Amino acid sequence: MYFNIDPKKNIPLYEQIIHQVKEMCAKGILKPNEKLPSVRELSSQIVINPNTVSKAYQELERQGVIITIRGRGTFISEDFDQTYDPRLVEKLRQSLKQVIIDSHYAGISREELIQWLEDVYNEIRGDTSES
Amino acid sequence: MYFNIDPKKNIPLYEQIIHQVKEMCAKGILKPNEKLPSVRELSSQIVINPNTVSKAYQELERQGVIITIRGRGTFISEDFDQTYDPRLVEKLRQSLKQVIIDSHYAGISREELIQWLEDVYNEIRGDTSES
Amino acid sequence: MYFNIDPKKNIPLYEQIIHQVKEMCAKGILKPNEKLPSVRELSSQIVINPNTVSKAYQELERQGVIITIRGRGTFISEDFDQTYDPRLVEKLRQSLKQVIIDSHYAGISREELIQWLEDVYNEIRGDTSES
Amino acid sequence: MYFNIDPKKNIPLYEQIIHQVKEMCAKGILKPNEKLPSVRELSSQIVINPNTVSKAYQELERQGVIITIRGRGTFISEDFDQTYDPRLVEKLRQSLKQVIIDSHYAGISREELIQWLEDVYNEIRGDTSES
DNA sequence: GTGGTCTAGACCACT
DNA sequence: GTGGTCTAGACCACG
Known part of the structure; x- marks a missing residue:
């Protein structure tokens, strides 16, 4: 699972993360229940501030794409639960x-x-x- | 030619103007060589800061969608000159x-x-x- | 419009702000379209970091309680739009x-x-x- | 006596245990002087870290809901002793x-x-x- | 170890 | 002036 984050783009870093996670999920590169890298891991991997990764993860959770389990990490959701907003x-x-x-x-x-x-x-x- | 600008949207006002001009051009509502309202006219029409309209016009000109002729006003370009960037x-x-x-x-x-x-x-x- | 934020409570500061804004709206102390204090104003008023206020405002916007207009500030929403989640x-x-x-x-x-x-x-x- | 613990919820696991014990007591599913499963039993039953169960039991004891008798186990308290804090x-x-x-x-x-x-x-x- | 919250301070885009 | 993004670094709760 490789991220391709480019700080030079106009699009915010945290949105780039969101986009890529959603894309990898849609493509099946990330399977349901699969563990995502921890905030610290990912932030050091793509050389970015942990808060920025955290923000992306929180937004992804809000969208129902991932779930975070306290003390254990974040995982791809099993269910999409599209609410057709x-x-x-x-x-x-x-x-x-x-x-x-x-x-x-x-x-x-x-x-x-x-x-x-x-x-x-x-x-x-x-x-x-x-x- | 009516603009539908909504400051509540997340998209910047000047981009909304750009989008709508381009859309109207694409749809043929605005024809080549047609005159656009002046910055002052449009800014008072849609109740917006003149600087914002100006910024939109500048970007539209940069994209080759419109041309400004000093002292006469701004007009829709005749040719697109797509450079396939x-x-x-x-x-x-x-x-x-x-x-x-x-x-x-x-x-x-x-x-x-x-x-x-x-x-x-x-x-x-x-x-x-x-x- | 007075906020009563207590850092000693277990509940996060940004949630306290969220709660109080929603309460004031529900009680009619804050009316639709009314302007909220700016992030910087409120943060200095209740002696808190601007980022924390910002986080509260963003969450309130996500919930549809307030809307923020770029460069102008944040305002109480007109419509609730309950989606019955x-x-x-x-x-x-x-x-x-x-x-x-x-x-x-x-x-x-x-x-x-x-x-x-x-x-x-x-x-x-x-x-x-x-x- | 069945516990329904969901690590996906935002509420901490130990609080979920506390809530459920209190709920079962209030509903009469758990009677005064009834024995609760040991920390090890419960932790293996609901597949959870024993420390988490232990923490829940400690808090329940602090609240006066249960009492632990060394060497015999933990039991539901007979009296509540509400102090109206x-x-x-x-x-x-x-x-x-x-x-x-x-x-x-x-x-x-x-x-x-x-x-x-x-x-x-x-x-x-x-x-x-x-x- | 995990994520969540908060601070301090910087820079940027938009109006 | 407004809010949005990002960094650096700290502390805490949970498991």
Whole structure:
């Protein structure tokens, strides 16, 4: 399990961690009940302040992606428990629209974008299969 | 030409303006060479600090979406001049991936997401009568 | 609007702030759209680190109690938007049960407890009336 | 006598034990002078660190709920000896207030809350046949 | 060992 | 001016 954190990006460090954990879960690289590195471990591994890792973990727990057990560490959740928050859905719709429009301006065709989308879903589905 | 700016959203005001101008251009609501309201006009119209509007216009000009002619005002550009910046493309790919993963967690299906994508493209294509 | 924060209590400082803001909202001491003190203001007022206040405000925003507008400050939300989270409801049920049992052991009668409950609701209702 | 301990909950394990013992006593499932399992028995039964069970028992003894007789084991106390500690009472009042306010925000009505309260008291009274 | 809280102080983006 | 992020370093509760 390797993290690729880049402090030079505009996106906050703790969000980069959140994104990568969610991505690894979706792709099946991280399985349910699997243990994540401890806050201190990860923070020294990616050379970052422990508080920043902690913040990422807390947000991930709030989203239901991971659970932390006192004194034992943090683990990938077993259940997703999607609550279908309408505000979140609308937010995602807007985000998608913006990506599409910006892609349009960047000269990326509709077909190319759909290909990207398929690529992502193939990665998600390919490894999540319960073999 | 109506702007729908919401200071309550997390996205910065100046970005909201940028997004909406680009969206209106893509949809054909704003045509090439069309005049945009002046900074002062727009800032009083949407009750916002003029500096914020100015910042949005500057960024739009930098992106080549609009051009400012001193003493005459700002106008929609005629040509896009897409330079296919590989860094931008990669950034967009990452953004799309993130939206997909977050949607996945929000319980939105692949089909639903593709439908959203089609919806956006239909709006873009339907109104840009310059084919 | 006065805060009564006690570092000697076991309950974390940021939670004390959360509780008091919610209480003041429920009682109508804080009205919708009212501005809260800025992070720096409040932190110096109650002699606490700004980060701690910030954490409280962020959690309050996450709960939908307040909203923060970039560069302008934080305000009481207009809408509650209760989503009736079943996990939260169960948690509250458990908390109530525990308070009751502990009260039972502390020699507090059922009638006394109901009286307390009524007292709280009277404060909530009395001032929330839309006069 | 079955314990239902969940390490995933935020509440510390030793407190969960305390709560459950007190609840079982209040409901009459555990009678005065009844013997509790030994620290080792209980810790292996619920798969937990013995120190955690020990800590729970110590706190229960401090509260006067159980008594330990060296060489014979731990037993439920006969008498409660409620000392009406004003600090504890105030603490419970605050806890109740907070549960009510949080319930208010969670969309739980006053009637519902009172119903929950009655439910708990019915369980407590129904089984304590020592009247 | 684990994570959670808090402080002090810095820098940045937005308005 | 506003809040948001990050660091460094401390202390505590839990298991």
